[in-house]
Structures are given as structure tokens and as C-alpha cells.
Amino acid sequence: MRARTRVLIAAAIVLTALAAPAQRSQPAHRWAIVLHGGAGVIERNTMDPKTEAAYRASLSKAIQAGAKVLGGGGSALDAVEASIRILEDDPLFNAGRGAVFNAEGKNELDAAIMDGSNLNAGAVAGVTRTRHPISLARAVMEKSPHVMLIGAGADAFAAEVGLEQVDPSFFFTERRWQSLVKQLEKEGMPIPPRPAGAPPAPAVPASDIETLDAHKYGTVGVVALDRHGDIAAGTSTGGTQAKKWGRVGDSPIIGAGTYASNHSCAVSATGTGEYFIRLGVAREVCNLVFFKGMPLQQAADHVIHTELEALHGDGGVIAITPDGQMAWSFNTPGMYRARIAEGRKLEVGVYSDEP
Numbered sequence: 323m324r325a326r327t328r329v330l331i332a333a334a335i336v337l338t339a340l341a342a343p344a345q346r347s348q349p350a351h352r353w354a355i356v357l358h359g360g361a362g363v364i365e366r367n368t369m370d371p372k373t374e375a376a377y378r379a380s381l382s383k384a385i386q387a388g389a390k391v392l393g394g395g396g397s398a399l400d401a402v403e404a405s406i407r408i409l410e411d412d413p414l415f416n417a418g419r420g421a422v423f424n425a426e427g428k429n430e431l432d433a434a435i436m437d438g439s440n441l442n443a444g445a446v447a448g449v450t451r452t453r454h455p456i457s458l459a460r461a462v463m464e465k466s467p468h469v470m471l472i473g474a475g476a477d478a479f480a481a482e483v484g485l486e487q488v489d490p491s492f493f494f495t496e497r498r499w500q501s502l503v504k505q506l507e508k509e510g511m512p513i514p515p516r517p518a519g520a521p522p523a524p525a526v527p528a529s530d531i532e533t534l535d536a537h538k539y540g541t542v543g544v545v546a547l548d549r550h551g552d553i554a555a556g557t558s559t560g561g562t563q564a565k566k567w568g569r570v571g572d573s574p575i576i577g578a579g580t581y582a583s584n585h586s587c588a589v590s591a592t593g594t595g596e597y598f599i600r601l602g603v604a605r606e607v608c609n610l611v612f613f614k615g616m617p618l619q620q621a622a623d624h625v626i627h628t629e630l631e632a633l634h635g636d637g638g639v640i641a642i643t644p645d646g647q648m649a650w651s652f653n654t655p656g657m658y659r660a661r662i663a664e665g666r667k668l669e670v671g672v673y674s675d676e677p
């Protein structure tokens with residue numbers, strides 16, 4: 323075969339693959355949305371009914387905001403951003419206000435968003451002054467020539483494009499602070515000074531303050547399918563508690579903690595980020611859907627229960643396809659999660675023994 327013919331055949335194969343989404347069947351519902359609020363050691367015996375009810379209410383409120391966007395004909399991208407902004411303002415979750423502290427007693431925030439219709443993506447890491455890191459990730463995608471910005475530069479860009487800036491103490495919560503102190507004491511590490519601008523330490527003994535040890539993950543993520551058939555994914559987090567040296571996890575890394583392509587699926591992950599980066603978890607799930615034609619649930623389960631477990635990693639994913647398949651999968655005792663689709667009733671889950 324002549325070289326030119328070979329090139330033409332190869333080009334035709336590539337173009338066919340790009341043009342043919344893995345899912346062609348008609349969606350059962352025209353829009354759908356799945357959300358997580360972190361995975362971890364979340365068990366009935368360590369959760370009091372009031373806290374559990376608060377988590378369930380927060381998950382419902384956040385997913386309803388995204389569902390409203392989708393029901394009104396809005397884009398998957400807008401739905402993802404709308405739901406995540408609510409969770410970033412909710413002190414129960416490890417994102418925005420309520421984020422975990424690093425070993426220096428600071429909140430360093432990471433986020434990413436991806437548009438499955440064109441593979442555009444934006445991400446930020448180590449942000450300390452931008453109230454809504456997910457909106458900053460979106461601004462990076464839409465208003466800069468880049469995909470990822472970090473630290474002070476990312477906050478400066480946020481200010482330039484008019485995103486709300488706050489004092490770093492805005493993100494402070496007592497429960498996360500006490501949780502950090504506990505962990506550092508346990509590890510024999512120095513306790514940093516209470517952050518400037520934080521409210522004065524409460525008069526009650528530290529042991530009386532409910533820390534979030536059992537629920538210290540709390541990263542948030544959303545995947546959505548809109549009426550136009552487009553999918554999107556977003557993730558926002560404070561990372562891992564007591565992180566050091568400018569550590570960045572999987573959440574803002576496209577392909578690891580966040581990924582979306584209309585040709586396969588959209589995924590947001592949560593768990594110990596180092597494993598998710600090494601496996602390229604989000605992209606891995608989508609590759610199984612695209613190249614192997616796996617149903618979404620099977621692909622997610624394979625990555626979490628076979629590949630992640632082989633590395634002794636922990637965590638979970640939520641995922642969605644353009645044909646309306648929705649999935650979640652996790653190998654931890656619990657994962658805060660919710661899903662809803664057009665014409666279907668809302669499902670909210672916390673523990674592993676729930677559907």
C-alpha cells in the first residue's frame with residue numbers, strides 16, 4: 323500500500339472514532355445530574371441523626387439547584403457550576419468554606435471543570451482568596467488561554483476577571499481547625515498559630531467540639547447531562563488535611579479527578595488523590611466506556627474495585643454518559659451522593675448499604 327493511501331486510511335479511522343460517540347442510543351431522560359460530597363469512613367455508628375439529616379439536606383439542596391438549571395434547558399456546565407457553588411459555601415463539605423487545613427494552618431483550594439462537548443477544561447490549585455474556586459476554574463477555561471493556574475497567580479487572575487475575593491479566614495471553620503489540631507498532635511507535628519481573622523477560640527474544651535475526623539474527606543463533585551446531549555464534570559476540594567509542601571491532589575488534574583467527553587462519559591472523583599493521579603481514574607473510566615464499550619456502572623466498578631484496590635487506594639467516582647447512564651462506585655464505608663434525572667425521583671445516599 324502506498325504511503326499516501328496508508329495516511330488517508332489512518333486519518334479516516336481517527337475521524338470516524340472522533341465522530342462516533344460510544345453511546346448512540348436514545349437517552350431515557352433528557353437531562354440528568356449526579357453529585358458527590360466526598361467518600362470516606364462514613365458509618366452509621368459514628369454519625370448522629372442530626373448530622374446525617376444535615377448532610378442529606380445539603381446534598382438535596384445542591385443537586386436541586388443543578389436540576390433546576392437543566393430542567394430549564396440550561397447547559398450541563400452551568401448546572402455543574404451552580405451545584406458546586408452551593409457546596410463550596412456549605413461548611414459541611416471540604417470545599418470553599420469548610421475546607422480542611424494544611425499543616426501550616428491554611429486553606430488551599432483546588433478545583434476543575436470540563437466541558438464534554440469540546441474538551442475545553444479549566445483548573446486551579448492552591449487558591450486562598452477566591453470564594454468560588456469552581457467559578458475560577460471555569461474562568462480559566464473561558465477567559466484565559468490556559469488550562470491550569472496555581473496559587474497567588476490564580477487568585478490574581480480571579481480578581482482581574484471580577485470573581486469575588488475574600489480574606490483567607492472566610493474559609494475557617496472551628497470543626498476543621500480542631501480536626502487539624504488533633505491530627506497534628508497525634509503525629510507529633512507542630513501546631514500552627516490560629517489563623518489571623520478567625521473567630522476567637524470557643525470557651526468549651528476542645529474535646530467537646532465535634533471534629534470532622536470521620537468525615538474529613540468531603541470533596542465535592544458534579545457530573546451532568548443537558549437537553550442538548552452535552553455532558554460536563556466539575557470537582558472542588560480543600561485537598562487532604564495537614565497536607566504539606568504545596569501538595570496538590572487529583573481533583574484539579576484533568577483525567578485524574580475530573581474528566582468529560584461527549585464521546586464517552588463525564589467523571590468526578592473523590593478519595594486519596596495520589597492513587598487517582600497514578601491511575602488517571604476519571605479518564606480510565608471513560609476509556610473503558612469508549613474503547614471497550616462497557617456499560618458505565620461496570621466501567622466505574624472496574625476502576626474502583628479492581629484497579630484502585632490493587633494499589634490499596636480508597637475513594638469513589640460519580641459518572642454520567644450522553645445517553646443518560648448514571649453511576650457511582652466507591653470502596654469506602656460511605657460516600658455522600660445524590661442523583662436525579664428528568665421524570666425520576668431524587669435519590670440521596672450516605673452509606674454503602676444504600677442503593
Ligand code: ASP
Pocket residue numbers: 360361538539540541559560561562570571572573579591592593594595596
Ligand atoms: N481527592 C482529594 C485530594 O486528594 C481529596 C478527597 O477527595 O477527599 O485532594
